[in-house]
Amino acid sequence: MTDAATRAAARLRTYLRLCPTNHTLGGEFAYSEEFRSEDWSRSAYAPTRDDGELLLAELDRLRDELAETKALHDPRLRGLLVKVAKDRDLYVGWSTVADGPKGVWSRETAIEYGWPRTYLDRADETGSSARDGDGAWDDAGFVADQRGWLTRDRLGGYAVEYLQGDREAAYALLEPIDAEAAPA
Secondary structure (H helix, E strand, O other): OOHHHHHHHHHHHHHHHHOOOOOEEOOEEOOOHHHHOOOOOHHHHOOOHHHHHHHHHHHHHHHHHHHHHHHHOOHHHOOEEEEOOOOOOOEEEEEOOOOEEEEEEOHHHHHHHOOOHHHHHHHHHHOEOOOOOOOOOOOOEEEEOOOEEEEHHHHHHHHHHHHOOOHHHHHOOOEOOOOOOOOO
């Protein structure tokens, strides 16, 4: 947590401790003894709008961090999340172990499935959820199912055909792997 967020959280905790509770006694708010004393400045502890925004931003950051940690331990989410094209709402889960698609989603359904929002944000920006550039916009493509080379522009069509069970149509989108031209 940032220093500013820590200070904001401390102000908010103190303010909530000292201020009226939601409970009433005989129609009156139940104030703490500290609140009733005039020995403290209420405004010094009152959270500001900036405090609220800082805390909400920190909450979002922690929520995203937790989602990424959970995703690392979820076998369904291992591999890359690749955005098919900058102008399309289509994401492909790509297994780097089996060299094939694991699923196809819109942004909304990918989040419902469990993909962290940060993975989708990264895929929107770079083309892939990978931090190292695998599957990025400028990546040439993938080896697919150990059968051929899948250029990045054919990824969406390949994934849809493959996952619908039409392997023949999917494999027709692959280019042959040139063993002689491959680096040693």
